[in-house]
Amino acid sequence: MPAHLECITCHKQFPINQVLYQCSQCNDLLDVAYTFGSPDPKRLKVDFLNRKLSPVPQDQSGVWRFRELLPFLDRFDSVISLREGNTPLWEVPRVAREAGLQHLAVKHQGMNPTGSFKDNGMTTAITQAKLLGARTVLCASTGNTSASMAAYAARADIRAVVLIPEGQIARGKLAQAIDYGATVVQIQGNFDHAMQLVRELSGEGGAYLLNSINPFRIEGQKTIVIELMEQRGWRPPDRIVLPAGNLGNCSAFGKALREMFDLKLISRLPKLTLVQAAGANPFAQMIRSGSRNLIPMQADTLATAIKIGSPVSWKKALRALEWTHGDVVEVTEGEIADSRALLARDGVGCEPASASTLAAILKLSREKKLMFSEEVVAILTGHHLKDPEYILEYHEGKLSHKGAIIPARYQNSLHTVAAESQALKKLLFDHDK
Numbered sequence: 001m002p003a004h005l006e007c008i009t010c011h012k013q014f015p016i017n018q019v020l021y022q023c024s025q026c027n028d029l030l031d032v033a034y035t036f037g038s039p040d041p042k043r044l045k046v047d048f049l050n051r052k053l054s055p056v057p058q059d060q061s062g063v064w065r066f067r068e069l070l071p072f073l074d075r076f077d078s079v080i081s082l083r084e085g086n087t088p089l090w091e092v093p094r095v096a097r098e099a100g101l102q103h104l105a106v107k108h109q110g111m112n113p114t115g116s117f118k119d120n121g122m123t124t125a126i127t128q129a130k131l132l133g134a135r136t137v138l139c140a141s142t143g144n145t146s147a148s149m150a151a152y153a154a155r156a157d158i159r160a161v162v163l164i165p166e167g168q169i170a171r172g173k174l175a176q177a178i179d180y181g182a183t184v185v186q187i188q189g190n191f192d193h194a195m196q197l198v199r200e201l202s203g204e205g206g207a208y209l210l211n212s213i214n215p216f217r218i219e220g221q222k223t224i225v226i227e228l229m230e231q232r233g234w235r236p237p238d239r240i241v242l243p244a245g246n247l248g249n250c251s252a253f254g255k256a257l258r259e260m261f262d263l264k265l266i267s268r269l270p271k272l273t274l275v276q277a278a279g280a281n282p283f284a285q286m287i288r289s290g291s292r293n294l295i296p297m298q299a300d301t302l303a304t305a306i307k308i309g310s311p312v313s314w315k316k317a318l319r320a321l322e323w324t325h326g327d328v329v330e331v332t333e334g335e336i337a338d339s340r341a342l343l344a345r346d347g348v349g350c351e352p353a354s355a356s357t358l359a360a361i362l363k364l365s366r367e368k369k370l371m372f373s374e375e376v377v378a379i380l381t382g383h384h385l386k387d388p389e390y391i392l393e394y395h396e397g398k399l400s401h402k403g404a405i406i407p408a409r410y411q412n413s414l415h416t417v418a419a420e421s422q423a424l425k426k427l428l429f430d431h432d433k
């Protein structure tokens, strides 16, 4: 077997098929680690692309078509896949102008089967769960993990149990988890409490934990940035901007970039810019203070997908920042709300947490920390329709945080008129009023 589990701190190794989320020696996080050998990078690139034309499910998947970079299975013909990945990379020229950039592109992970990037990691983690003979899979979730896990567990015919913070997840996500047949339990606490509880519960009755502390989730999420490089002809951008909640995705991006560099698929590493909401910024605070010890906080933001005060993967995220000479930016509720609406004006809808990326780009631009020619890619993590209440409240001028209304710069009001053409003409064409 070329794959094993390896502690990120003491580097103790464990067999790939051991059910383990933390090092038994020092309790730190685990990586899935490989001995890759030295495959021909040109050959790999051709194989990745050609698989898109194949009718075989594991070739069509935008995760498994990159399987040489996630070789933890002996064979790939029984993977649990919903044809995840293969998401679009779009230029957003009008938004770019606003940000003072020559080019700006977004990679939209919301265009996945359950509407978020969690699908990229769930296909790999559920496949491993099935292999290990798990009878129940378990997660704590701010919403999207539960929707994704519930769908993939249903496909794999495994029982799904989801813990969510009561009243704090977007309606679209809750609807999905319930509909896919998961056992959904609201707890009277926040995400961090739910996370603590599932860690205590894992192992009970053969339950397997599918939060991003599970290193097999990270393996699938690596393909987001691998596919991005493919879409750019393997020319890395200068900077990749992504939201940071539990810090699993940044960890995956860091690992992917390192491995692509080592395999000579790319010749340099782009900078990773991680974005946190000002009310949920424990990682930003740690980096700012120059400390190497994360202090948990009580998280508070309307961008519920990143409302996390005690991120599990902070050490892997720190490693990703060091590898890529990256940085962390924090943005306000108002900046997130307006950025989300601004993207929508360019025909690109996304959920609030995803728009924190544009908020950070606009902020860096205002602070003259971006060059006009810099090539920037923002990762949009979740679908437009995940949180319609947030959108409507914004346009009604009712979106509020901590009791204060958030002014809506791109407000678009709903009109109501009598059902007759005179009234319509007056509303639509009478400019002399």
Ligand SMILES: *Cc1c(COP(=O)(O)O)cnc(C)c1O
Pocket (backbone or CB within 6 Å): 116, 117, 118, 144, 145, 212, 243, 244, 245, 246, 247, 248, 249, 250, 305, 306, 351, 353, 354, 381, 382, 383
């Ligand atoms: C999960 C999620 C995030 C945060 O990702 P982490 O890996 O927890 O840092 C951001 N945006 C959306 C839409 C998400 O679902």
Ligand SMILES: [Zn+2]
Pocket (backbone or CB within 6 Å): 007, 008, 009, 010, 011, 012, 023, 024, 025, 026, 027, 028
């Ligand atoms: Zn260890």
